[in-house]
Amino acid sequence: MNNRQVGEIFDAMADMLDIQGAGYHRVRAYRRAAENVAALGQPLQEIWSRGELESIPGIGATLAAKIDELMRTGQLEAYQQLRAQIPEGVVAMLQITGIGPKTAARLWKELGLESIEALERAAEAGRVRDLSGLGPKTEQNILAGIDALKRRTGRTRMGDAWPLARDMLAALRETKGVRQAAPAGSLRRMRETIGDLDLLVASSDPESVMSRFRQLPQVEEVLLSGPTKTSIRTHQGFQVDLRVLEPARWGTALVYFTGSKAHNIRLRGLALDRGLSLSEYALKREDGSEILCGTEAEVYETLGLPFIPPELREDRGEVEAALAGSLPDLVKLRDLRGDLQFHTTRSDGHHTLLEMAESAQAYGLEYALVTDHSHGLGVTGGLTVSDLQEQQAEIAAVNRQLGGGFRLLAGVEVEVRGNGSLDLPDEALAGLDLVVAAVHSGLRQSRDQLTTRMVAAIENPHVDIIAHPTGRLIGEREPGDLELEAVFAAAAATGTALEVNAHPARLDLKDVHVRRAIEMGVGLVISSDAHAAGDFQLLEFGVATAQRGWAAAGDILNTRPLESLLDWADRGPAGHTQRHR
DNA sequence: GCCGTTTTCGGCCCGACTGTTTTCAGTCG
Numbered sequence: 001m002n003n004r005q006v007g008e009i010f011d012a013m014a015d016m017l018d019i020q021g022a023g024y025h026r027v028r029a030y031r032r033a034a035e036n037v038a039a040l041g042q043p044l045q046e047i048w049s050r051g052e053l054e055s056i057p058g059i060g061a062t063l064a065a066k067i068d069e070l071m072r073t074g075q076l077e078a079y080q081q082l083r084a085q086i087p088e089g090v091v092a093m094l095q096i097t098g099i100g101p102k103t104a105a106r107l108w109k110e111l112g113l114e115s116i117e118a119l120e121r122a123a124e125a126g127r128v129r130d131l132s133g134l135g136p137k138t139e140q141n142i143l144a145g146i147d148a149l150k151r152r153t154g155r156t157r158m159g160d161a162w163p164l165a166r167d168m169l170a171a172l173r174e175t176k177g178v179r180q181a182a183p184a185g186s187l188r189r190m191r192e193t194i195g196d197l198d199l200l201v202a203s204s205d206p207e208s209v210m211s212r213f214r215q216l217p218q219v220e221e222v223l224l225s226g227p228t229k230t231s232i233r234t235h236q237g238f239q240v241d242l243r244v245l246e247p248a249r250w251g252t253a254l255v256y257f258t259g260s261k262a263h264n265i266r267l268r269g270l271a272l273d274r275g276l277s278l279s280e281y282a283l284k285r286e287d288g289s290e291i292l293c294g295t296e297a298e299v300y301e302t303l304g305l306p307f308i309p310p311e312l313r314e315d316r317g318e319v320e321a322a323l324a325g326s327l328p329d330l331v332k333l334r335d336l337r338g339d340l341q342f343h344t345t346r347s348d349g350h351h352t353l354l355e356m357a358e359s360a361q362a363y364g365l366e367y368a369l370v371t372d373h374s375h376g377l378g379v380t381g382g383l384t385v386s387d388l389q390e391q392q393a394e395i396a397a398v399n400r401q402l403g404g405g406f407r408l409l410a411g412v413e414v415e416v417r418g419n420g421s422l423d424l425p426d427e428a429l430a431g432l433d434l435v436v437a438a439v440h441s442g443l444r445q446s447r448d449q450l451t452t453r454m455v456a457a458i459e460n461p462h463v464d465i466i467a468h469p470t471g472r473l474i475g476e477r478e479p480g481d482l483e484l485e486a487v488f489a490a491a492a493a494t495g496t497a498l499e500v501n502a503h504p505a506r507l508d509l510k511d512v513h514v515r516r517a518i519e520m521g522v523g524l525v526i527s528s529d530a531h532a533a534g535d536f537q538l539l540e541f542g543v544a545t546a547q548r549g550w551a552a553a554g555d556i557l558n559t560r561p562l563e564s565l566l567d568w569a570d571r572g573p574a575g576h577t578q579r580h581r
Numbered sequence: 582g583c584c585g586t587t588t589t590c591g592g593c594c595c596g597a598c599t600g601t602t603t604t605c606a607g608t609c610g
Contacts, residue, residue, distance in 0.1 A: 025593055029582035060583050100608050133607085137600060185610085198610085226598055241610080261610070268594040279595050
């Protein structure tokens with residue numbers, strides 16, 4: 001029973017309790033527990049075996065007992081009972097926009113509808129309007145919502161949502177009266193996937209902004225539109241919400257719409273402690289007078305807090321840290337001096353070594369490590385020992401050509417074979433500046449097998465960095481079944497670094513694992529995994545992921561100057577012996 | 582169901598929009 005499974009059970013229980021009409025706060029307690037379990041970054045099972053479940057925020061005696069039951073028996077009586085009482089299809093109705101727990105319960109109990117399909121037939125037949133309080137419009141909205149649900153492909157990757165947000169905001173900025181325009185919501189917090197896109201605009205002429213927004217070429221359908229809020233659906237079925245407000249209220253609005261919801265609730269609690277009420281419009285005193293905040297910093301300051309970066313706003317301890325003055329000094333994009341994974345046309349990259357080096361230099365990097373695939377990864381036509389030697393000569397030539405201020409480093413992304421050995425000989429690896437090792441095949445191995453294999457790679461004295469440790473592809477492929485605690489322990493013991501792969505499809509390690517790895521003393525690197533000259537910009541996503549994992553510059557090895565990085569890697573035998581003690 | 586320099590009970594964030602109502606419930610974020 002892993003963290004994800006427990007979280008899903010608590011979330012499902014929250015849905016079912018909600019339909020049953022359980023109290024709002026009880027339902028919220030289950031949802032909060034689900035979120036906090038998902039945010040742990042370490043196995044719930046280990047916390048359970050140490051008897052420390054109640055140390056998890058939002059887990060009290062009752063929920064701890066439920067987790068205990070799940071861990072011991074793999075079952076949960078209370079969950080089974082709920083499932084027996086409420087048809088699965090009724091719970092599924094909650095996914096339809098516009099249908100909440102109250103409506104779902106009534107459709108089920110009063111119309112006998114037990115699935116989305118049955119609901120669709122009833123709505124088409126005009127039977128839904130028979131319920132008091134539901135009319136023809138609601139019926140049409142339900143049908144539109146079912147249609148949207150069928151087309152919905154789940155959450156969108158951060159890397160796909162950003163271009164859409166940038167395009168729409170650029171268009172809105174051209175509208176008269178606009179002072180500020182920014183993304184908000186999970187996109188601004190740089191979550192790996194985005195549900196709906198939230199945009200925020202400050203303008204003296206809201207109606208012009210709304211009008212422009214409704215007419216953007218990306219818009220397929222206007223879902224709702226009022227003076228301050230408009231929601232649309234794009235042709236791809238992606239929902240975008242726009243809020244427009246007056247510039248003087250920008251700070252409170254940006255805090256509010258950036259969220260997370262859980263973070264906002266904490267801020268509101270702090271406001272109440274100070275006799276204030278916080279909304280998206282202002283902080284309000286008890287006498288009704290308003291404190292307007294034009295910046296986010298003013299909002300936090302009024303609450304007695306330092307500025308909390310959006311990437312931390314998940315109610316994962318950032319409010320406590322802010323109160324204690326112990327917020328981390330997060331790593332910034334500009335702290336990165338180099339990149340430690342990119343590819344060229346020698347394997348599966350699209351540009352030559354020189355083109356990639358020039359792009360890396362133009363991007364502002366001081367060094368970059370070439371890491372074409374080794375030959376074991378057949379699909380990419382990877383490097384043999386002699387290819388690697390040829391490339392080293394080429395690297396020297398490019399370094400001479402580019403001159404000072406930038407240094408290309410010799411490396412490889414060597415394949416970790418099924419048994420944990422590497423598919424290049426020691427002699428070939430010894431001549432490189434840094435060696436990156438990765439698993440690309442056999443990710444479906446058993447937990448024991450995969451973990452043993454990964455630990456073997458980590459303990460290999462030639463290996464400096466493990467690339468994309470879990471192998472996941474967001475929305476496409478589940479991570480390998482790894483015992484990450486063992487991987488982190490091995491990495492910390494040997495001084496082998498783990499990668500935070502910046503590609504938006506990977507983001508691997510992910511945020512909560514970054515945080516756990518740092519706690520365990522693991523050194524990290526942020527790498528672009530660039531396959532084309534423009535891909536160094538992806539580093540931004542890797543930095544954001546590290547920030548979400550509370551990483552400071554000191555936790556990230558490629559923030560170091562070249563000399564210091566090479567000292568760490570120390571290719572000499574003594575250095576390795578020392579580091580792999 | 583959680584939680585506590587308001588501590589074992591009584592709180593638990595705040596507001597917009599819609600559809601259906603004659604003043605508001607439900608949903609959403």
